[in-house]
Amino acid sequence: MIIHAQELRKTFTTRNRKGATTVEAVRGVDLDVERGQIFGVLGPNGAGKTTTIRILATLIAPDAGTAVVAGHDLREEPAAVRARLGYVSQAGGVEDTTTARAQVVMAARIHGVPDPKGAAADVLARFDLSEVADRPGRTLSGGQKRRVSIALGLVHGPPLLFLDEPTTGLDPQNRANLWDRIRELRDAGTSVLLSTHYLDEADALCDRLVIVDHGRVVAEGTPGELKREVSGDVVTLRLDETARAAETLKPYARETRVDGDALRVYVDDGEHTLPVLLRALEEQGIGLSSIALDRSTLDDVFLAKTGRSLRDAGAAA
Amino acid sequence: MIRHVLLFTGYELKKTFSNPIWPLFSILQPVLYLLMFAPLLKSLTPGGTTAEALRMFTPASMMMIAVFGSLFSGFGLIADLRNGSLERHAVSPAWRPALVLGRVARDMATLVVQAVLVLVVAVLMGVRIGVAELLLLLLLMAATGLFASSLSQGLALTVRDENGMSQTLNLFMLPVMLLAGLFIPISFAPGWMQAVAPVNPLYHAVEAGRALFAGRLSDSSIPISFAVFIALAALTTMWSMRSLRRIAG
Ligand SMILES: Nc1ncnc2c1ncn2[C@@H]1O[C@H](COP(=O)(O)OP(=O)(O)OP(=O)(O)O)[C@@H](O)[C@H]1O
Numbered sequence: 308m309i310i311h312a313q314e315l316r317k318t319f320t321t322r323n324r325k326g327a328t329t330v331e332a333v334r335g336v337d338l339d340v341e342r343g344q345i346f347g348v349l350g351p352n353g354a355g356k357t358t359t360i361r362i363l364a365t366l367i368a369p370d371a372g373t374a375v376v377a378g379h380d381l382r383e384e385p386a387a388v389r390a391r392l393g394y395v396s397q398a399g400g401v402e403d404t405t406t407a408r409a410q411v412v413m414a415a416r417i418h419g420v421p422d423p424k425g426a427a428a429d430v431l432a433r434f435d436l437s438e439v440a441d442r443p444g445r446t447l448s449g450g451q452k453r454r455v456s457i458a459l460g461l462v463h464g465p466p467l468l469f470l471d472e473p474t475t476g477l478d479p480q481n482r483a484n485l486w487d488r489i490r491e492l493r494d495a496g497t498s499v500l501l502s503t504h505y506l507d508e509a510d511a512l513c514d515r516l517v518i519v520d521h522g523r524v525v526a527e528g529t530p531g532e533l534k535r536e537v538s539g540d541v542v543t544l545r546l547d548e549t550a551r552a553a554e555t556l557k558p559y560a561r562e563t564r565v566d567g568d569a570l571r572v573y574v575d576d577g578e579h580t581l582p583v584l585l586r587a588l589e590e591q592g593i594g595l596s597s598i599a600l601d602r603s604t605l606d607d608v609f610l611a612k613t614g615r616s617l618r619d620a621g622a623a624a
Numbered sequence: 625m626i627r628h629v630l631l632f633t634g635y636e637l638k639k640t641f642s643n644p645i646w647p648l649f650s651i652l653q654p655v656l657y658l659l660m661f662a663p664l665l666k667s668l669t670p671g672g673t674t675a676e677a678l679r680m681f682t683p684a685s686m687m688m689i690a691v692f693g694s695l696f697s698g699f700g701l702i703a704d705l706r707n708g709s710l711e712r713h714a715v716s717p718a719w720r721p722a723l724v725l726g727r728v729a730r731d732m733a734t735l736v737v738q739a740v741l742v743l744v745v746a747v748l749m750g751v752r753i754g755v756a757e758l759l760l761l762l763l764l765m766a767a768t769g770l771f772a773s774s775l776s777q778g779l780a781l782t783v784r785d786e787n788g789m790s791q792t793l794n795l796f797m798l799p800v801m802l803l804a805g806l807f808i809p810i811s812f813a814p815g816w817m818q819a820v821a822p823v824n825p826l827y828h829a830v831e832a833g834r835a836l837f838a839g840r841l842s843d844s845s846i847p848i849s850f851a852v853f854i855a856l857a858a859l860t861t862m863w864s865m866r867s868l869r870r871i872a873g
C-alpha cells in the first residue's frame with residue numbers, strides 16, 4: 308500500500324466584506340492505493356480533488372484524519388514524504404522566463420540527484436522535449452508545457468507520482484499520447500495518483516478509482532466493477548410521457564432514472580430487452596421520439612450514486 | 625539548509641540575468657538618478673556647488689536603491705505562485721524558508737552591484753568617503769535591503785495578486801519617500817512634516833547616510849538607524865518565512 312488515508316477532512320474559511328464563508332472541501336475521504344497502480348480520483352469541478360491531493364502532498368494540513376504516504380506518516384514525517392514524491396499540480400509549475408532545461412536541472416539539484424544535468428537530459432528526452440528544452444517556458448505549447456511539468460515531477464525518479472488533472476486542455480492526440488506515457492510509468496513500477504473530471508480518461512487509464520462528489524467518496528473500485536455494479540447496458544429514451552413510461556418499463560429494468568428530458572433504463576442484456584421495452588411502450592400508447600442503446604459508463608455510476616449526471620454536476624458546482 | 629538557500633539564490637540570480645537587458649536597467653537606474661538629480665539640486669544646497677549637492681544626494685540615492693529596488697521583487701513571487709512553481713518547490717525536499725531567502729539573497733546581491741556602481745560614479749564626480757564610513761554605509765544598506773525585500777516577499781504571499789500589490793506599494797511609497805527627505809532635505813519642510821519624519825524609518829537611514837558621507841561617525845542617527853533597520857529586517861524576514869504556509873491558499 309503506497310497511500311493509506313483515513314477520514315481526511317478540510318474546511319476552508321474565506322473572509323470578505325460580507326463576512327466569513329466556509330467551504331467543506333474534503334469531508335472524510337478514505338483512500339487506499341496499491342503500489343504499482345494508476346489510481347484515479349474522478350469528480351466534477353469543486354469536488355475536492357485538488358484539495359485531497361494537496362493534503363497528501365503535505366501542502367495543506369488536514370483538519371482531521373491520518374495518512375501514510377510512501378511509507379511515512381503525513382503529519383509526523385512530512386519531509387520524508389516529500390522526498391519520495393513527484394508532484395505535478397493543476398497549474399503545472401512551469402516558469403515563464405527560464406528554460407525548461409534549467410527548471411528540470413534545478414528540480415534534480417533540489418532532490419540531490421547525483422548527475423542533475425544528465426538526469427534532466429534523460430527525462431526531457433523521454434518526453435520528446437529535447438528540441439524545445441532550451442526555450443523559455445512561456446514559448447512552449449500547452450502540450451509541451453504539460454510534458455515539461457511531468458518531467459519536472461519525475462526527474463528524481465520518485466516511487467509515487469501525483470498528477471492533478473494532467474490532460475485538461477490537451478487535444479485528443481496529445482491526451483492519448485500522455486496516457487501511453489503514464490502507462491509506461493506504471494509498467495516501470497511507479498505508482499500514480501491522478502485526478503480527472505473526464506469519464507473516458509478514468510475508464511481507459513485507471514486500474515482503480517474513487518468517484519468523489521462534494522468532498523466525499525461516493526464509489527470505489529475498478530472501472531469494470533463500478534460499471535457492473537450499475538448494470539450492463541443503458542437504454543436512453545426520449546418520449547412524450549417520461550413519468551408514465553418509467554412506470555411502464557420498471558418491471559423489465561434493474562433501474563430507471565429520469566435525467567432531464569431523457570429516461571434512462573438500466574438493463575442486464577440490452578439487445579434482448581430492447582424489443583420487449585418497445586412492445587410495452589406501444590401497448591400503453593406512449594409516443595417515442597428517439598432511442599439509444601449503450602454500455603453503461605462511469606457517468607451512469609455517478610448518476611446512480613449522486614442523482615446527477617457528471618456532465619451537469621461541474622456546471623452546478 | 626544553507627545549501628538550499630545558496631541553490632535558490634543561484635537559481636534566482638540566473639533567472640534574473642538570463643535576460644541581461646532588464647536587470648541592466650534596474651542597475652543603471654540609480655546612476656541615472658545621481659547624474660540627473662545632483663545638478664538639479666545644486667541650487668538647493670547650502671554651498672551651491674555640485675560636490676555639496678552630491679554629498680547630500682549620494683547617501684539618499686543609496687538608501688533609495690536599498691529600499692525601492694527590492695520592494696518590487698515580490699512581483700516575481702506572485703508570478704511563481706500563479707504558475708505553480710512555488711507549490712512545486714514546496715513539495716520538494718528543499719528547506720521551505722529557502723524559497724523566500726533565496727530571493728532575498730538575490731536582491732541583496734543585486735543591491736551590492738548597484739551600490740558599487742553608484743559609489744564609483746559618485747567618487748568620479750568628486751565625492752569622498754572614509755573606509756570605516758563606507759563599510760558602515762554598506763552594512764546599513766544591507767539591513768535596509770533585507771527589510772525591503774523580505775517585506776515585499778511577505779506582502780506578495782499575503783496579497784497574492786499583482787494589482788493589490790502595486791496598489792499597496794503605491795499607497796506607502798510617496799509619503800515614505802517625501803518624509804525621508806530623499807530628494808529634498810527634511811529641514812526644508814514645514815514644521816509638522818519635521819515632526820512626523822522621525823516616525824519614518826527611512827528618515828533615520830538617510831540621515832545616517834548623510835552623516836557617514838560627512839564623516840560624522842559619532843552622529844546619533846547612525847546607531848538609531850542600525851537599531852531600527854536590524855529590528856525591522858528581523859521582523860519582516862520572519863514574517864515572509866511564516867507567510868510561506870499560505871502557498872496553497
Ligand atoms: N484555498 C482555498 N480557499 C478557499 N476555498 C478553497 C480553497 N481551495 C479550494 N477551495 C474550495 O474547496 C472546494 C474544492 O476545491 P478543489 O480545488 O479541491 O476542487 P477540485 O475537485 O480540484 O475542482 P477542479 O476540478 O475545478 O479542479 C471548492 O469549492 C473550492 O472553491
Ligand SMILES: [Mg+2]
Pocket residue numbers: 356357358397471472
Ligand atoms: Mg482541481
